[in-house]
Amino acid sequence: MVESDWLAQQFEKNRGHLRGVAYRMLGSLNEADDAVQEAWLRLNRADATSIDNLGGWLTTVVGRVCLDILRSRKSRREDSLDDQPSEPIADTKDGIDPEQEALLADSVGLALLVVLDRLKPAERLAFVLHDLFDLPFDEIAPIVGRTSTAARQLASRARRQVRCASALPEANLAQQREVVTAFLAALRGGDFEGLLAVLDPDLIVRIDESAATPGIPREVRGAENWARQAIALSRGAKATQAALVDGVVGVVVAPHGRLFRVLRFSIVGERITRVDVIADRERLLQLDLRILEEPGA
Numbered sequence: 001m002v003e004s005d006w007l008a009q010q011f012e013k014n015r016g017h018l019r020g021v022a023y024r025m026l027g028s029l030n031e032a033d034d035a036v037q038e039a040w041l042r043l044n045r046a047d048a049t050s051i052d053n054l055g056g057w058l059t060t061v062v063g064r065v066c067l068d069i070l071r072s073r074k075s076r077r078e079d080s081l082d083d084q085p086s087e088p089i090a091d092t093k094d095g096i097d098p099e100q101e102a103l104l105a106d107s108v109g110l111a112l113l114v115v116l117d118r119l120k121p122a123e124r125l126a127f128v129l130h131d132l133f134d135l136p137f138d139e140i141a142p143i144v145g146r147t148s149t150a151a152r153q154l155a156s157r158a159r160r161q162v163r164c165a166s167a168l169p170e171a172n173l174a175q176q177r178e179v180v181t182a183f184l185a186a187l188r189g190g191d192f193e194g195l196l197a198v199l200d201p202d203l204i205v206r207i208d209e210s211a212a213t214p215g216i217p218r219e220v221r222g223a224e225n226w227a228r229q230a231i232a233l234s235r236g237a238k239a240t241q242a243a244l245v246d247g248v249v250g251v252v253v254a255p256h257g258r259l260f261r262v263l264r265f266s267i268v269g270e271r272i273t274r275v276d277v278i279a280d281r282e283r284l285l286q287l288d289l290r291i292l293e294e295p296g297a
Contacts, residue, residue, distance in 0.1 A: 025066035027257045035065040063143045070121035113257020127158035176249035188237045199223035200271040211279035244290040
C-alpha cells in the first residue's frame with residue numbers, strides 16, 4: 001500500500017475522535033472541521049515515520065489548533081452580539097448541515113457547552129482533554145504551555161465551575177420555573193396570548209446596547225408592546241433554555257452552546273414584571289448562570 005494511502009486511512013480512523021474533541025472545545029461544527037483539516041495538513045507536512053502514537057499526536061495538534069482559535073476569538077471578541085446570528089444560518093459549505101450541528105449540540109448537552117463557553121481557553125482545553133477524553137496531564141501540559149501540575153490545576157478549576165453550574169440552590173424556585181416554562185412555550189409557539197398571560201401588563205424591558213436592534217427602542221414598556229417584538233424576533237427561540245440568572249429563573253439564548261444573550265427576569269407571583277436583555281460579553285461573563293434542564297429531560 002502506498003504510504004500516503006495508509007496515512008489517509010489512519011487519519012480517517014481518528015477523524016470522529018478529533019472532531020469530537022474540537023467540537024467540545026469550540027462549540028462550532030464549522031470551526032471544528034477546520035481544526036481537523038488543519039491537523040491533516042500538518043500531518044502531511046510531518047515525518048509520519050517518526051510518530052509513535054498517531055492518535056495522540058493528532059489529538060495534541062487539534063488541541064493546539066483549538067487553543068489558538070479560542071485565543072484569537074477572544075482577542076477579536078468574535079463572541080460579541082454583532083458576530084452572532086439570531087438563529088443558526090443554513091450553510092452547507094463543505095457538507096456542513098445546520099441540523100446536524102444542532103443534533104450534535106443536543107448530544108453534548110447545551111448546559112455543558114454554555115459552561116465551557118465561559119471558561120478561559122486553557123481551562124477549557126485541560127478540562128475537555130482530561131475529563132471528557134481521558135488524556136493524561138503529562139500530554140496536556142505542553143499543549144497549554146504549563147507544567148503537568150499546572151495543567152491539573154486548570155482542569156480542577158474548570159471542573160469546579162462545571163459542577164457549580166450544575167448545582168441548584170435549595171430555595172424554592174418552582175413557581176418561577178413554571179412561569180418561565182410557560183414563557184418559553186409561548187415564545188417557541190409564536191403564541192401572543194400565551195406571552196401576555198405570563199407578562200405583567202406594566203412590564204418594563206431594558207435592552208443593553210449590544211442586544212439592541214436598529215430602529216427598536218432600548219426600553220420598552222407594556223406587555224403587549226414587547227410581546228409583539230418578541231414574537232417578531234423569535235426565530236432563534238429553539239436556542240433558548242431556562243437558567244438561573246443571578247439566583248432567579250431566566251432564559252439564555254445559546255445557539256449550539258455559544259452564549260449569545262441572556263434574559264434576566266424579575267418575577268412577582270405568576271407574572272414577569274421586568275426583563276433585562278443582556279448581550280454585552282463582559283456583562284455575560286459576570287453573571288451567575290446555571291442552566292436548567294428541560295422538564296422531562
